[in-house]
Amino acid sequence: MPERNVSKSVIKRLPVYLRILDQLIQRRVDMVSSKELSNESGFTAEQIRKDLAYFGAFGTRGAGYNTVYLRERIIKIIGLDKKIDTVVIGAGNLGTALTRYNSAKNPYVNVTAAFDRDSRLVGKKIDNIEIFDIEEAPRYIGGQDIRVAIIAVPAAAAQEAADLVVKSGVRAILNFAPVKLHVPEGVHVHNADLTIELQSLIYYSSAEEERNERLKKETKDGKSDKSFPLE
Amino acid sequence: MPERNVSKSVIKRLPVYLRILDQLIQRRVDMVSSKELSNESGFTAEQIRKDLAYFGAFGTRGAGYNTVYLRERIIKIIGLDKKIDTVVIGAGNLGTALTRYNSAKNPYVNVTAAFDRDSRLVGKKIDNIEIFDIEEAPRYIGGQDIRVAIIAVPAAAAQEAADLVVKSGVRAILNFAPVKLHVPEGVHVHNADLTIELQSLIYYSSAEEERNERLKKETKDGKSDKSFPLE
DNA sequence: TAGATTGTTAATCGATTAACAATC
DNA sequence: TAGATTGTTAATCGATTAACAATC
Numbered sequence: 171m172p173e174r175n176v177s178k179s180v181i182k183r184l185p186v187y188l189r190i191l192d193q194l195i196q197r198r199v200d201m202v203s204s205k206e207l208s209n210e211s212g213f214t215a216e217q218i219r220k221d222l223a224y225f226g227a228f229g230t231r232g233a234g235y236n237t238v239y240l241r242e243r244i245i246k247i248i249g250l251d252k253k254i255d256t257v258v259i260g261a262g263n264l265g266t267a268l269t270r271y272n273s274a275k276n277p278y279v280n281v282t283a284a285f286d287r288d289s290r291l292v293g294k295k296i297d298n299i300e301i302f303d304i305e306e307a308p309r310y311i312g313g314q315d316i317r318v319a320i321i322a323v324p325a326a327a328a329q330e331a332a333d334l335v336v337k338s339g340v341r342a343i344l345n346f347a348p349v350k351l352h353v354p355e356g357v358h359v360h361n362a363d364l365t366i367e368l369q370s371l372i373y374y375s376s377a378e379e380e381r382n383e384r385l386k387k388e389t390k391d392g393k394s395d396k397s398f399p400l401e
Numbered sequence: 402m403p404e405r406n407v408s409k410s411v412i413k414r415l416p417v418y419l420r421i422l423d424q425l426i427q428r429r430v431d432m433v434s435s436k437e438l439s440n441e442s443g444f445t446a447e448q449i450r451k452d453l454a455y456f457g458a459f460g461t462r463g464a465g466y467n468t469v470y471l472r473e474r475i476i477k478i479i480g481l482d483k484k485i486d487t488v489v490i491g492a493g494n495l496g497t498a499l500t501r502y503n504s505a506k507n508p509y510v511n512v513t514a515a516f517d518r519d520s521r522l523v524g525k526k527i528d529n530i531e532i533f534d535i536e537e538a539p540r541y542i543g544g545q546d547i548r549v550a551i552i553a554v555p556a557a558a559a560q561e562a563a564d565l566v567v568k569s570g571v572r573a574i575l576n577f578a579p580v581k582l583h584v585p586e587g588v589h590v591h592n593a594d595l596t597i598e599l600q601s602l603i604y605y606s607s608a609e610e611e612r613n614e615r616l617k618k619e620t621k622d623g624k625s626d627k628s629f630p631l632e
Numbered sequence: 633t634a635g636a637t638t639g640t641t642a643a644t645c646g647a648t649t650a651a652c653a654a655t656c
Numbered sequence: 657t658a659g660a661t662t663g664t665t666a667a668t669c670g671a672t673t674a675a676c677a678a679t680c
Contacts, residue, residue: 179647185600189579203661212581215661216649223663231662232656248604256599267498268595274494275579276596278603317606320599342606344599348420348506350443358605362598364499365507367591368487368551368575369416372509373479374589375548375573410671434637446637447673454639462638463680639678649668656661 176224183221184248186211191241192277203234250278255316259331260323261286261294261301264346268322269296281320283310287327304334311338322346332359407455414452415479417442422472423508434465481509486547490562491554492517492525492532495577499553500527512551514541518558535565542569553577563590 190210194202204215211218222228222240225247229235245251258269261284269281284296287304294301302310311319319335321328321343328347335343342358345351348366351359421441425433435446442449453459453471456478460466476482489500492515500512515527518535525532533541542550550566552559552574559578566574573589576582579597582590 177647181604182597182601184604185597188600189594189597205661210581214649216651217647219662220648220664227663229662230656231654232660234661248600249607250600250603254603254606263498263501267494270494271595272599276599279596279599318599318603342602344602350441358602360598360602362593362595363420364502364593365510366413366416366420367593368503368507368510368549369419369479369481370413371573371575371589371591372481372485372549373412373415375485376480408671436637445673447675448671450638451640451672458639460638461680462678463636465637635680637678637680640676642673642675644671644673646671647669649666651666652664654661654663656659 180221180224181248183211183213183218184244186213187218187221188241188244188248188250191237191244194237195241200237201234202237202240204229206234245278253278253280254318255280255282255314256318256320257282257307257311257316257335258284258320258322259286259304259307259335260284260321260327261288261291261296262322262324265320265322266296268320268346269299272320273297273299279318282314282316285310304331307334308338311335311340315339317341318344320344320346321351325349411452411455412479414442414444414449415475417444418449418452419472419475419479419481422468422475425468426472431468432465433468433471435460437465476509484509484511485549486511486513486545487549487551488513488538488542488547488566489515489551489553490517490535490538490566491515491552491558492519492522492527493553493555496551496553497527499551499577500530503551504528504530510549513545513547516541535562538565539569542566542571546570548572549575551575551577552582556580 187207190207204218207218208215226243228240228243256272256279258265258281265284265286269284272279272281281299284299284301285304285307286292286301289303291301292303317340319340321331323331325347328345328349329351332343332345332351332353336353336357341356343351343353343360345359345361346363348363353359418438421438435449438449439446457474459471459474487503487510489496489512496515496517500515503510503512512530515530515532516535516538517523517532520534522532523534548571550571552562554562556578559576559580560582563574563576563582563584567584567588571588574582574584574591576590576592577594579594584590
């Protein structure tokens with residue numbers, strides 16, 4: 171077996187390497203060292219070498235990695251050697267943006283259809299991608315053998331959407347709805363809740379001293395009957 | 402000091418707890434156990450208790466957590482007790498969607514302005530949020546004391562956009578552009594590259610056996626002069 | 633009180649970092 | 657060959673899980 175179960179953290183970094191390699195290849199650079207990949211990615215050179223080593227020995231000692239060859243290997247590893255067909259469930263603002271964005275910016279993915287339950291949207295197109303009624307989804311997904319779906323419906327509709335696509339054969343879901351999806355074993359869900367990303371970032375937007383100030387003040391305000399054990 | 406430096410993984414989970422508490426409060430539930438939070442979040446109950454314990458003892462043994470009280474503490478911890486003003490840099494498809502999405506779905510955040518360098522967009526509005534010329538950004542961000550910016554410009558323009566907002570006082574950036582941003586110490590960047598999310602998910606969309614099959618075939622094809630050490 | 637559930641300490645697990653031999 | 661950089665093993669670090677005493 172070429173690989174044992176490689177950790178999620180490793181897999182999440184592979185597309186970053188791929189993106190950098192694509193950029194290097196476009197600039198006609200043909201060799202790259204782990205050090206240079208480190209500069210572009212923000213991961214350490216050691217980590218990059220270790221990540222790649224899970225899948226084989228792709229470099230040349232003393233010289234680095236051939237960009238074209240390494241790119242080829244990575245797209246094979248991820249499974250991007252053929253363009254992947256996906257569908258977007260939900261053709262509201264976010265669904266529309268995701269459909270357009272992936273069509274325009276993601277060279278390894280095709281969005282082949284969008285679905286919505288709003289009959290006013292059905293039949294319309296996002297660029298040249300048609301919006302179908304959500305009822306059509308199982309037949310479409312089954313027929314086209316779609317394995318990957320993007321869910322961009324409101325929270326209340328997300329579980330239903332997930333059940334629908336899973337039943338139709340989808341193996342992996344990129345979920346933009348702010349709920350935990352319950353799916354059968356073997357189906358993978360990545361959450362991309364944009365409000366959560368932003369909120370956790372806000373924690374870091376005030377300096378540490380300010381944060382502590384804020385929290386201390388709260389306890390003194392008498393709004394709280396619990397006190398901090400440390401302090 | 403109320404908290405030592407708490408790890409990023411912990412901070413990333415806090416908004417998830419917050420979202421669940423908001424939902425519970427809306428349903429007029431007033432107590433919740435770590436077990437129930439676990440069901441809704443997908444994190445283990447032990448982990449949830451430990452996460453919260455970094456900041457204090459917010460629960461009642463035998464009873465669980467008061468939803469309203471715990472929510473109050475979490476929004477204080479993250480720094481969401483006042484609505485946070487943010488700006489969106491880039492008013493293309495993605496920038497527009499993010500502006501709308503955060504206005505509509507993120508109760509803790511205000512998007513107060515969008516910026517673009519395309520003069521055809523300047524002066525227009527996204528819902529009721531005005532699009533200004535990017536040149537106006539420093540004055541606006543400085544004047545309004547904006548600390549958080551969302552970058553949704555093309556890769557080639559992203560570093561320049563980052564430099565601009567950082568110079569103007571921004572402390573935290575949510576970056577949707579597919580490049581690593583170089584920022585001074587103390588400025589926080591979260592990357593939300595949507596193509597990368599989708600690509601790493603694709604790895605899991607084919608069953609393990611298929612993946613191995615694919616990789617084996619490649620080596621036998623003779624396209625490669627390197628062989629896998631294992632197998 | 634008895635039952636339930638937190639808060640916290642200890643044990644385990646996994647991921648990152650450091651170091652260096654292999655080798656181009 | 658000498659210099660450079662990989663691939664890999666060992667050491668460290670950090671995060672998660674397990675266990676349980678505290679206590680409502």
